[in-house]
Amino acid sequence: MAASLDEIPIFALEHKWNSDIETSSQNDEVDEIPKINHQQLQNTRDLSIGSCVKVLVDNDSHYGVIRWIGTIDRLNPNKLTAAIELDNIHPLATDGTYQNVRYFQCSPRKAWFTDLKDCHEYDMAASNCYYNQQDLNDFESIPSSIITGTVPPICVNGNLEKMCGKYRGIQGHHNSCYLDSTLFSMFAFTCAFDELLFRPPNDKDCPEYEEVQRILREEIVNPLRKDLFVRSDRVMKLRTLLEKSSSISGLTTEEKDPEEFLTSLVAQTLKAEPFLKLSSGQDAYHYQLFVDKDEKLVFPSVQQLLEQSFLQSNIKLKTAPSCLIIQMPRFGKTFKMYPKIQPTLLLDITDIVEDAPRWCTVCGKLAHxxxxxxxxxxxxxxxxxxxxxxxxxxxxxxxxxxxxxxxxxxxxxxxxxxxxxYSSVPRRYLELLAVVCIETSHYVSFVKCGSGFEAPWCFFDSMADRKGEQNGYNIPEMVPCPDFPYWLSEEGAKYLRTVSDDRVLPEHAKRLLCDAYMCMYQTPDLMVHK
Structure with a gap:
């Protein structure tokens, strides 16, 4: 299910992340962790490292994740102790040490050590201080792992249908669809944005930087890639921290747009290098299409609109980007400049890159x-x-x-x-990796499950179904889309130009073409030449 680790940035593989440290090799002030007798772990009531548990701390219930299980009391070698990373801080908790021995690494005042038999796997999916008791009733007790280290993007081997179904993807909660669909598009099947997960912190980062990055990597992206499911309380942790670390308010409750989320996460909190550098001197993380409506264009493509936008704005890209996020020419949730737009599968950016060689439109030789x-x-x-x-x-x-x-x-x-x-000037292309769509304030996404022309596509909805009403919970779903390439082909475009009533289109085709909000592109594995 996982692809090769070759695509993971080398500095990410070499860097020692805080959450990966399980020994005290870098700290001379603490002793080495005791060796575990694995026979003792055979009867632990299905509790293991990574289990979400509820424990009593000073007679108050606290939630957290088991990070280590073993023997601490040498006078009682049969007694198993659990080292738990709490979801919220406690004044008596540590940073992962107990009696001068380090068992794992976490933030200060979040490590709690207790008898394993006092740990109870909880029945509610939410396990952190960002929820009140009423909120907790909205979630089902579905396991959602916390996975450290690096996990490569999902690799589809064989039938995509076996991978799809309900309880697949990121579970939606409290108007989170704008974020769910964006994260699923950016990380499930591609490593185009993986640098966000691995940049080591520096002095200019905000206090929440490491925790935001850790939650994004270990509680959302890694579980999504390994287990194909992320529970919504994991996402709520991220949303809550982003409200503290960015200028975007209402991220935990209100309806937001994907570009607001990208501004909050990528620009203001993770402070990533801008994806785009423009000839105007501006940098950007996404490109908004600003175009004058061409009445002759009945069914425009993203290729046509992108070129038109760059021409009318009199700008170019300073360099060819490794990824490109394009926002469609629509404003708010209702106004659309064109009733239908065809996302371009292979986007030609040759003519919008500054100082790049181009060919003569007449003879095909180098243009000057x-x-x-x-x-x-x-x-x-x-x-x-x-x-x-x-x-x-x-x-x-x-x-x-x-x-x-x-x-x-x-x-x-x-x-x-x-x-x-080359006998002719090579063209530069970006391949479509995802389309985020909106209809009646609800965001969904179409995502390419791999790289290359043969890769299948799926449709993802974080709130596809619901169990229960007021105190229920949403059920995410992935659905295969075998007809996706047809609707974006020349043959499909020819048919679509004859359709006067969009209501006759199949559901997925209608959502893809009529509701496209944002298209994401990445550099293909191989340079393509015309």
Whole structure:
């Protein structure tokens, strides 16, 4: 189910994360952990490391996760002790040490040691201080692991249908769909955003940085990739911390948009390097399509709208990005510039990257000029406005183009030299990895389950079903989408242009094409050439 670890950043594999430290090898002030007699662990009432438990601390119930089980009392070798990482701090708790011995590493005042028989696996899925008792009734007692270390993205081997079904993905709760669909798209089947999980902290980070990163990595992404299920209380921990660490309010209760979540998590809390660097001097984590509506475009593609937006804004990408998040031209939850938009499976970014070599639209040789006034006159798309010198002169000898103002293209020397290895200028592409959609304030996503043209697609809804009413809980679901490539193909587009009433479309096709809110792209495994 898991792919190779080759794609995990090397610094992530080499860095020693706090939550991975189970010995005191880096701390001379504490002794080594006692060896465990594994025969003692055979009768532990199904409790094990990673089990979510309830314990009494000073006669008050506390919730947490077992991090270690073994013998501490050498006078009573049959007595098993559990080292528990509490969900909330307690003044008598430690950072993972007991009697000068380190058993695991956690935040100060969150480690509690108690007799294993006093631990009780709880019946409610929520286990932390961010919920009151009424909230706890909204969750079912479904195991949700806490997994340390690195876990590669899910790899689909064989039939996707076996992997799909209910209780798959991230469980929704309290208007969390904006976050559930975004996280599922970013991490389930791709490592495009994995640097967010592994950057070591620095002096400029906020106090919540390490805990936010740990929860994201160990309680959401790793369990999602290994078990294909994340309980909503894990996500609520993240939401609560983000309210403290960012300027976005209402993250735990209110309806939000994916870009607000990305601003809170990626920009303000994790302080990641911006995904996009623009020729205007601005940096960005996602790109909003700003375009004037073209009445001639009945069913535009993301490729057309992206090129139109860059042309009208007079900007380019400073460098080719490894990932690109594009927000569709719609505002609020109701206004849509176009009733349907076709996400582009393979996005050509050759003509929007500054200093990148381009080919002449006439002869196919290396272009040295660009004429924006020729857009739509000599062909389709931005590739139609690039010319070599002879073809530029010939095209602009026409009386309708004599007043055009072409500009000289700048080409980076390294890129110029690289073109000599090809008979034609290579194109640069990004592949579609996910589409986040919205309908009546509810976000869902279509996600590519792997890389390459043959990879299947699935539909994910964190609130697909519900058990119970006021005190019930939501049930997430993954559904295979075998027809996804057809709806994004030329053949599918040809059929869709003939459809006057979108209500006749299949449910998933309608949601994909009519409700697209955000498209996510990543660099394909191999450079593709036309």
């Amino acid at each position: 000029f660009e004429c924006k006034d020729c857009y739509g006159q000599c062909g389709e798309g931005l590739e139609s406005i690039a010319f070599c010198k002879p073809c530029l002169k010939k095209a602009h000898s026409h009386e309708l183009r004599t007043n055009h103002e072409p500009k000289t293209l700048t080409i980076a020397p390294a890129a110029y030299d690289a073109t000599n290895n």
